[in-house]
Amino acid sequence: MSENKNKILDDFTIGGMYYKTTLTEKFKNRKQYKEPDINLIKAFIPGTIVDIMVKQGQKVSNGEPLLLLEAMKMRNIIIAPQDGKIKKLWVKKNDLVSRDQLLVEMD
Numbered sequence: 001m002s003e004n005k006n007k008i009l010d011d012f013t014i015g016g017m018y019y020k021t022t023l024t025e026k027f028k029n030r031k032q033y034k035e036p037d038i039n040l041i042k043a044f045i046p047g048t049i050v051d052i053m054v055k056q057g058q059k060v061s062n063g064e065p066l067l068l069l070e071a072m073k074m075r076n077i078i079i080a081p082q083d084g085k086i087k088k089l090w091v092k093k094n095d096l097v098s099r100d101q102l103l104v105e106m107d
Contacts, residue, residue, distance in 0.1 A: 038081050041104040043097045047071030052093055054104075058086045066104055069097070078103060 009020040036042075051068035054060060060080040067078040084106040091103050 039084070039087075039106045040102055041066065041078060041081065041106065043069060043078075043099055043101045043103055045069070045071045045076070046098050047076070047096075049091045049093055049095045049097060049103075050075060052089065052091070054086050054089070056086050056089055060084060060086060060106075067091070069103075080106070082106070 007022050010023050011018070011020055013019070047069045048071075049067055050070045053065045053067065060066065060083070062080055062082050064080045065077045066080055066086075069076045069078055086104060087107045088105040089103075090101075090105065091097060097103065
């Protein structure tokens with residue numbers, strides 16, 4: 001078995017286990033993960049806004065329904081991820097939305 005002695009090994013940890021490996025260029029050049037902003041609620045699937053259950057400036061609780069999004073004949077309730085106040089509604093009833101489109105901004 002021949003091995004290239006010139007390769008540089010990278011260290012990383014997964015689930016508490018320590019590994020040494022060579023990373024591919026594709027992996028090194030990938031888009032870095034960015035923690036989503038919990039105050040920006042985005043569509044997880046393309047669809048149509050069927051109902052809006054909140055108003056701008058309204059206080060909401062964690063888990064409270066905000067919007068009803070219909071996609072592929074299924075109705076999905078978009079809920080508040082935390083307690084807060086509706087800063088801005090970026091959509092209106094019957095709007096067609098795409099995946100990752102901003103729907104609601106919270107304070």
